Amino acid sequence: MVRLSRLCYNGVGMRRFILTFLAVLSMVCQAAYTSYDINARVYDGAGLLDAGQASGLKSMINNIIDAYDFDVVIVTVNSLGGKSPEIFADDYFDYNGFGFGDNRDGILFLVSMENRDWHISTSGRGMQIINDARISEIKNKVVSYLSNGEYYEAFSHFIRMADSYIQSPRPTNIDLQKGGISSLAIVWVTAFVIALISVLFMSAQLKTARPQSMANDYAVRGSFHLTHRRDMFINTHTTRMPRPKEDSGGGGVHTGSSGRSHGGGGGKF
Amino acid sequence: MSVLEYKCPACGGTLLFDSESQRMKCPYCDSEFDTKEVSESESPDIFKLESKELSQEEKAGMIVYGCPSCGGEIVGDSATAATFCPFCGNTAIIPQQLTGMLRPDLIIPFKVTREAARDALKSFYKGKALLPSVFRQQNRLESIKGIYVPFWLIDCEAHASIQYKATNVQVWSDAYYNYAKTDYYRLYREGGVNFERIPADASTKMDDAYMESIEPFDYKAAVNFNTAYLSGFFADKYDVDSGAAKQRSDQRVRNSIISLFRSTVTGYATCESVSVNLRLSHGKLRYALLPVWMLNTQYNDKIYTFAMNGQTGKFTGALPMSRGKFFIWFFGLFVGLGAIGTLIAVML
Known part of the structure; x- marks a missing residue:
């Protein structure tokens, strides 16, 4: 009490107290009402979009951010500066402070014209919502537009698909069937083969009366001997095959240089 | 043709080989003898009977003996060397099947009962x-x-x-x-x-x-x-x-x-x-x-x-197989494994 009253009677102390209070108040307000820079969400470094297209994408992104607190970022560059598309995309997301909430929920779509790479980086909630199966769905839809140079169509389809995924956050079986038909087929084929082998093994146990094909039990111990034994090297032959170009990589969860983990995937177009 | 029996020296019953003791044992008076001790008692009046009604082919594969214990007919095929009399149940050994070229060089006696x-x-x-x-x-x-x-x-x-x-x-x-x-x-x-x-x-x-x-x-x-x-x-x-x-x-x-x-x-x-x-x-x-x-x-x-x-x-x-169980197990394993696999795939 004594200390507080001393502070209050001291004019300088009083002013400092109020200033500090206001600063804290404004931080709290900022956290509640996240203010963000919509212009930073579409960075067209490679100049693939005209001004009208860029503002169209921005307003689509704006709607998603307002509705779901989920960040969507589109980046085009002419050079990755020596980084891999995956690392570039993850770093761009992390170091520009994208993503909402504690887990930085969001998704970033990177297009690099240097080697015609595309990459999608997911973060926070985005890692669960847009899983590998959905990444490959996006890929199937979007990459052909990229290849044809229809960048605006590619990005707008990407944003619309991201929107619909956020609305049904749990990947359903239908998604799996569309995107992960191969993985489900592998699961069931494997189950079929294991089940078949198991029951065939069980039925084989019913009949133990089988002819013996060998006479090893009756070989006189120590009587097996080799009089000649020769291993001759004849020739050698080396083949050389060009390494296949990596089409798609960077799936699964990985940790970027900032220490945050990302999902996603990418490839060439 | 004669048929062989081992008579118990104690009571006259037919001796049997006992797998547990590896000795000859009388099932009537429980006397036991070594296999070398017992002497064959061949009945002198043994005769080989031939059935008239059987066809030539059937006869070729079939030999009929008289039982030394009861005189009943013992029917064996051409390979029978030891059998039982169907009337009195006594063991009957036909030594002709096991002499000369047919005499075994060795035998492993029964061990398992x-x-x-x-x-x-x-x-x-x-x-x-x-x-x-x-x-x-x-x-x-x-x-x-x-x-x-x-x-x-x-x-x-x-x-x-x-x-x-x-x-x-x-x-x-x-x-x-x-x-x-x-x-x-x-x-x-x-x-x-x-x-x-x-x-x-x-x-x-x-x-x-x-x-x-x-x-x-x-x-x-x-x-x-x-x-x-x-x-x-x-x-x-x-x-x-x-x-x-x-x-x-x-x-x-x-x-x-x-x-x-x-x-x-x-x-x-x-x-x-x-x-x-x-x-x-x-x-x-x-x-x-x-x-x-x-x-x-x-x-x-x-x-x-x-x-x-x-x-x-x-x-x-060789045991029979239940088709029903085969399919139940097959579908159970198939659906069970498939469901677990799908669950894991969805979670990933």
């Missing part, structure tokens, strides 16, 4: 998931017979020279290419191995697959043949000649020596034989009677046969 064979059948049912549930309750043990099965024991020296071609592969890659370097080799192996006393089923009545799957017998327990061991069991003489038996054992020897040679080829990625030269020479041939319990059970008007090694207790047979 009838009760043990019966128990082995029950434990054979255990752990068989596809066995029809009602089989255990509904099948009836039709017969359980101790049979001395004739075997040829074949000695064989095998010599082989085999050529193989083999490769080794190394793979590596640099930034632009994948490389595969294949080294080619030519290998040669020559040598031999000796086999002793490979058993070959010498009875046409016995299924070769059953006889081979209750192998091996332990020849250390083999003894010189003595008809006394047959008392209380069935016995057949051989009706497969040694030449046919050798063909079967030679096949096994060939497979064995090829696999033995292949095991000397190590350190290669692939290996296949280019030429195989085998030379087999047969040594001693022995004729043996080996102990086998044969069990028959009936289920749904079908007979199921089981065989047990009368020395080691090794059991073999």
